[in-house]
Amino acid sequence: MNAIIDALHFRHACKKFDPDKKIAPKDLDTILEAARLSPFSFGMEAWKFLVLHSDAVREKLRPACWDQAQVTDSSHVVVILARPDLVTPGNPYVDKSFAGRGLPEDATRAYIEKYKWYMETEVYPRMNLYAWCCKQCYIALANIMTTAASLGIDSCPMEGFEKDRVEAVLGIDTKEFEVAVLVALGYRAGDQPPRRRHPKEMLVEIR
Numbered sequence: 001m002n003a004i005i006d007a008l009h010f011r012h013a014c015k016k017f018d019p020d021k022k023i024a025p026k027d028l029d030t031i032l033e034a035a036r037l038s039p040f041s042f043g044m045e046a047w048k049f050l051v052l053h054s055d056a057v058r059e060k061l062r063p064a065c066w067d068q069a070q071v072t073d074s075s076h077v078v079v080i081l082a083r084p085d086l087v088t089p090g091n092p093y094v095d096k097s098f099a100g101r102g103l104p105e106d107a108t109r110a111y112i113e114k115y116k117w118y119m120e121t122e123v124y125p126r127m128n129l130y131a132w133c134c135k136q137c138y139i140a141l142a143n144i145m146t147t148a149a150s151l152g153i154d155s156c157p158m159e160g161f162e163k164d165r166v167e168a169v170l171g172i173d174t175k176e177f178e179v180a181v182l183v184a185l186g187y188r189a190g191d192q193p194p195r196r197r198h199p200k201e202m203l204v205e206i207r
C-alpha cells in the first residue's frame, strides 16, 4: 500500500512486551533521530529525550507509572521532557534562537516580538507553557512510534503516570525540565488485539 500506512497498521499500543528482546543500538539511533528531526513550534526545540535502558532504573520507575508492566518488560523507555522555562519570552535562549536564523536585525526583532505577542494572545489564555511544550512533545512521540513501527519495533505511549513521582524517581531538575509523556519500546509478546477505529466518514470532512 504505502510504507507509512503499513507502519501505522503495524503500530498498536503494545501492552505485552517480550522482556528478552532488546532493540539494537542502530535501530534505537534511527528512532531517536526521528525524534530529533521532529518539528517544534517556532523551531524552539524545547525538549529532551531521556532514554532508560537500565533494568534497575525502570524497576524503580514502574510504581510511579501505575505499575504498568510495559515499563519493565519493554527494551527501552523514552521519557520525553518538556522545557517550558527555556521558551519563556525574555529568556535569552528565545532571542538567540531567532538570531540564529540569520535574518536581518529588524526581522529578528520582529520575530521576537511576534513570539511574545503570540504567547500573550493565543497561548497563555488557554494553557501554560508546559502544556504548550507538551503539544510539541507529542509530535516527537508520534514520530518515535511510527519510525519504530517502520523497523518492526513495538511501542506503547504512556500518560498513565504520576508526574511528580516520575520526576522525583528520575531526579529531574524541574526548574529546567518537566515530564511530558513516556513511550515504551520493544517487541510484542504474542498476538495483539484487533484495531478499533471510527470510519473515515465520521472523522473526515472535506469542504
Ligand SMILES: Cc1cc2nc3c(=O)[nH]c(=O)nc-3n(C[C@H](O)[C@H](O)[C@H](O)COP(=O)(O)O)c2cc1C
Pocket (backbone or CB within 6 Å): 011, 012, 013, 014, 015, 068, 156, 157, 158, 159, 160, 161, 181, 195, 196
Ligand atoms: C498519549 C497517549 C497516552 C497513552 N497512555 C497509555 C498508558 O499509560 N497505558 C496504556 O496501556 N496505554 C496508553 N495509551 C494507549 C491508548 O489507550 C491506545 O493508543 C488506544 O486505545 C488506541 O489503541 P491502539 O494504539 O492500539 O490503536 C496511550 C495513548 C496515547 C496516545
